[in-house]
Amino acid sequence: MIEIPRGAFARPGTSLDFKTGTWRVERPVHQRRAAPCHSACPAGEDAQAYLAKAEVGDLRGAWETLVAANPLPAITGRVCHHPCESACNRRHYDDAITIHGVERFLGDRALHEGWAYPVAAPGSEAPRVAVVGAGPAGLSAAYHLLRNGCRITLIDAMPAAGGTMRTAIPRYRLPTEILDQELDRIVALPGIDFRPQTRLGRDISLQELQAEHQALFLGPGRRKGREWSADFAVPGDLHTGLQLLEAWVAEGTLPDQPRSVAIVGGGNTAVDLARVLRRQGVEQVHLISHQRVPAPDVPADDAMRATSREVSQAIEEGVTIHEHRGVRRLILRGERVVGMELVHMKKLVGQDGRLRRVAFEGTETVLHVDHVIPAIGQDVDPEGFNGLVERGQMNVEPWWGELRGHPNIFSGGDARSDHGTVSEAVGDGRRAALGIMRRLSAQPLDPGAPPEPIPFDDLNVHYFEPLPAAREPVLPPEHRKGLEEIEGGLDGSGVRNEAHRCLSCGDCLACDNCWTLCPDQSVLKTREIAADGSHYVFDYDYCKGCGICAHECPTGYIRMIPE
Amino acid sequence: MNEQPVYSLDTLRSRQPRFRGLESGHRACQGCGEALAARLTTEAAGPDVVVANATGCLEVFSTPWPQSAWRLPWVHSVFGNVAAVAAGMEAALKQQGRATQVVAFAGDGGTFDIGFQALSGMMERGHNVLFVCFDNEAYMNTGVQRSGSTPHAAMTTTSPPGKVRMGKRHMKKDILSIIAAHHIPYAATASVAYTSDLRKKVRRAMDTEGASFLQIHSPCPLGWGHDGAATIEVARLAVQTGLFPIIEMERGELIGTLPIREPRPVSDYLRLQNRFRHLFADDYRARKELEHLQAIADRNIERFELRGIRPESYDTEGADTVHRGGDRWA
Numbered sequence: 001m002i003e004i005p006r007g008a009f010a011r012p013g014t015s016l017d018f019k020t021g022t023w024r025v026e027r028p029v030h031q032r033r034a035a036p037c038h039s040a041c042p043a044g045e046d047a048q049a050y051l052a053k054a055e056v057g058d059l060r061g062a063w064e065t066l067v068a069a070n071p072l073p074a075i076t077g078r079v080c081h082h083p084c085e086s087a088c089n090r091r092h093y094d095d096a097i098t099i100h101g102v103e104r105f106l107g108d109r110a111l112h113e114g115w116a117y118p119v120a121a122p123g124s125e126a127p128r129v130a131v132v133g134a135g136p137a138g139l140s141a142a143y144h145l146l147r148n149g150c151r152i153t154l155i156d157a158m159p160a161a162g163g164t165m166r167t168a169i170p171r172y173r174l175p176t177e178i179l180d181q182e183l184d185r186i187v188a189l190p191g192i193d194f195r196p197q198t199r200l201g202r203d204i205s206l207q208e209l210q211a212e213h214q215a216l217f218l219g220p221g222r223r224k225g226r227e228w229s230a231d232f233a234v235p236g237d238l239h240t241g242l243q244l245l246e247a248w249v250a251e252g253t254l255p256d257q258p259r260s261v262a263i264v265g266g267g268n269t270a271v272d273l274a275r276v277l278r279r280q281g282v283e284q285v286h287l288i289s290h291q292r293v294p295a296p297d298v299p300a301d302d303a304m305r306a307t308s309r310e311v312s313q314a315i316e317e318g319v320t321i322h323e324h325r326g327v328r329r330l331i332l333r334g335e336r337v338v339g340m341e342l343v344h345m346k347k348l349v350g351q352d353g354r355l356r357r358v359a360f361e362g363t364e365t366v367l368h369v370d371h372v373i374p375a376i377g378q379d380v381d382p383e384g385f386n387g388l389v390e391r392g393q394m395n396v397e398p399w400w401g402e403l404r405g406h407p408n409i410f411s412g413g414d415a416r417s418d419h420g421t422v423s424e425a426v427g428d429g430r431r432a433a434l435g436i437m438r439r440l441s442a443q444p445l446d447p448g449a450p451p452e453p454i455p456f457d458d459l460n461v462h463y464f465e466p467l468p469a470a471r472e473p474v475l476p477p478e479h480r481k482g483l484e485e486i487e488g489g490l491d492g493s494g495v496r497n498e499a500h501r502c503l504s505c506g507d508c509l510a511c512d513n514c515w516t517l518c519p520d521q522s523v524l525k526t527r528e529i530a531a532d533g534s535h536y537v538f539d540y541d542y543c544k545g546c547g548i549c550a551h552e553c554p555t556g557y558i559r560m561i562p563e
Numbered sequence: 564m565n566e567q568p569v570y571s572l573d574t575l576r577s578r579q580p581r582f583r584g585l586e587s588g589h590r591a592c593q594g595c596g597e598a599l600a601a602r603l604t605t606e607a608a609g610p611d612v613v614v615a616n617a618t619g620c621l622e623v624f625s626t627p628w629p630q631s632a633w634r635l636p637w638v639h640s641v642f643g644n645v646a647a648v649a650a651g652m653e654a655a656l657k658q659q660g661r662a663t664q665v666v667a668f669a670g671d672g673g674t675f676d677i678g679f680q681a682l683s684g685m686m687e688r689g690h691n692v693l694f695v696c697f698d699n700e701a702y703m704n705t706g707v708q709r710s711g712s713t714p715h716a717a718m719t720t721t722s723p724p725g726k727v728r729m730g731k732r733h734m735k736k737d738i739l740s741i742i743a744a745h746h747i748p749y750a751a752t753a754s755v756a757y758t759s760d761l762r763k764k765v766r767r768a769m770d771t772e773g774a775s776f777l778q779i780h781s782p783c784p785l786g787w788g789h790d791g792a793a794t795i796e797v798a799r800l801a802v803q804t805g806l807f808p809i810i811e812m813e814r815g816e817l818i819g820t821l822p823i824r825e826p827r828p829v830s831d832y833l834r835l836q837n838r839f840r841h842l843f844a845d846d847y848r849a850r851k852e853l854e855h856l857q858a859i860a861d862r863n864i865e866r867f868e869l870r871g872i873r874p875e876s877y878d879t880e881g882a883d884t885v886h887r888g889g890d891r892w893a
Contacts, residue, residue, distance in 0.1 A: 014588070014630060014632065015586055015631060015632035052887070509885060509887045510887060511886060512889030513885060516603075516891070524579060526575065537572065546784075546792060551795070551796065554885050
């Protein structure tokens, strides 16, 4: 920019001597606010931040931002129920951003390129922490403890890491090679001492672990099938859903080939098993659930616990779902099941204010099936935990995951009563790692909470163009036979499309709107990024506080606050 | 990266990557659309320009004695003759063989009414001057009196709504058709809500040999009765409803428009402003006037064929789309 000096302008005698900032009653401030995708992510990812990096082509930076919260993006990009997309502000505009597709793409790209996790090896004086269980919760805890400079002993009873991700998630949702590649990279990190086939209570005791480590994280998952506490006779050869599912995942076959099966339960195990049975050629697969198929208008406490996408794909594949039904009794011929009596049921609020299931008399129906499989959940196996397991689960403080009454012992993942997904487990591990760091440095565990997300109304979406979401290819139901992955993921152009669609909620786009629209020249553009992460500085000497910049900020990053 | 960079605001101000023709510290009201329009205009026209400025808000708020907010040679003319002064300056510069361009600034009063005959003469004689009219639709400097530019049914101090009238009785003068009749090489309308379009038109006018004319719709929070923060939104709605068509003319012929992707009802625009609040009363006259204004907007959309989407997304939705990193197209 060539400035032509002119006699007519000299600093003395210009209006710059007159500070119009004194007129102000409100001042604009830059305030980064959490995007709804960030607040909604159980793993704690800031999708807005990595989409911003992906948009400018910095894929590695995007992946590093992503794995600052979640070390398993190639896995969660496939299996997560992505609440981020249900919360995405763009859904009020056209469609939500396909965040899981971007996450999966970045995770796969990192595996393909061999990008190293941004962690350093801990020193020999580093604090030692033991992690029990190498499922998503334990792996996440180990990884985040390592990022915070700890040395970790990671034990697992199984021969390989992965927990439920390896034993009970079908391959058509999560291919083995992806699982292996991502997990092998984590357990191989310097500073993590991974000991497979080491069972707590058999190969090592809780006391030994406590003696050698300054804190513990317990992520045992739930491996113990629940007794089907039905007040009727149960046939002796009953398999639980989890057992069958694990057998199929491990061997690709099932013990026998029934013609019709009823699965009792509405969680992911039940739905996965139903789909596996259809793949095995079982003609009629019935799912009996007290709740309803998840849908936007179904309240959360009345929806099946399984992921909405999995339920709808199961229906596409020919699974019949019986909503709001319970099992009255089994109809036996000798030892053999020939059917079951169902009854309509619903959860109602009782006199004491608690929800209880009510069966409606006179609504009984008979369903003829050869086989009944309960998939009604599992409990934590208490062996080796010396009484830390209460009623089949870990009783923890909800945010940090510290066991109540046991400082320095943390837990998370399926072992908690309230969590049951891979992403929740990753988030539990991350927060527990932070909690352990606080305990080790004698800081209090303040009650935590996810950040308050910026609402859609605080954006100015006039400045965005409608653009349809990139859709990933999905295998049509008639082709879903074997282990082939159902969802295809996004390609590079799809990722660019989605990154470009992101509204950048609550974060500076550097779009120049405030700089362009200030009538008082009191927004100054900076060459180097300003202290608050934006590209602009307010000159409060002259800002009159009109609020144009805040009103026209597309992302809601500028707010007016009273002087 | 997260360290506070060490800069003084003064240094930062002097290093802004744009020409600052109208500096901070001027006395315009909060959220002034005209100050923004003048800033954008000089930004695109400068630095090698001289400005003649008619009496009005812009002149008063930018030059309270002994200070000036202008960073370019600037002369104040009386209310009615800014075009004549600019024409004289242009003739003198031409005589000296200098390339410095002349720009004339006036409000709607100094353009539509008081300065009109000098403007007509300047255009008819073909002076190489860009005449910019900051159209805030009334005499704001003296306290909101109606002008030839005040829209039909607007309330001003001299067109109050009451038992007999619903605000201003007469129509807004169609100044651009009058300009078109002078057959000048370039004339256009612009709005502070579409800044890239505005700057592009200033540059195009500067590159035009001969007289050119620009009418910039500049909301006045005080005179129109809206919040200072809503200035851009009000300006945007004036365009999106069709009440202020964004068009370009060469030699009096229409050569370009900013198409409206989805026209909005005029009530969306009127409701934001106190000068139209009497139109929302529950009576027949108010309803009739509201329909009247809708009909005016519909006629504009019809006359200039404003409905549609441009392939290069140069329309009311695409013209101000933001991009990460701020790569505006003008």
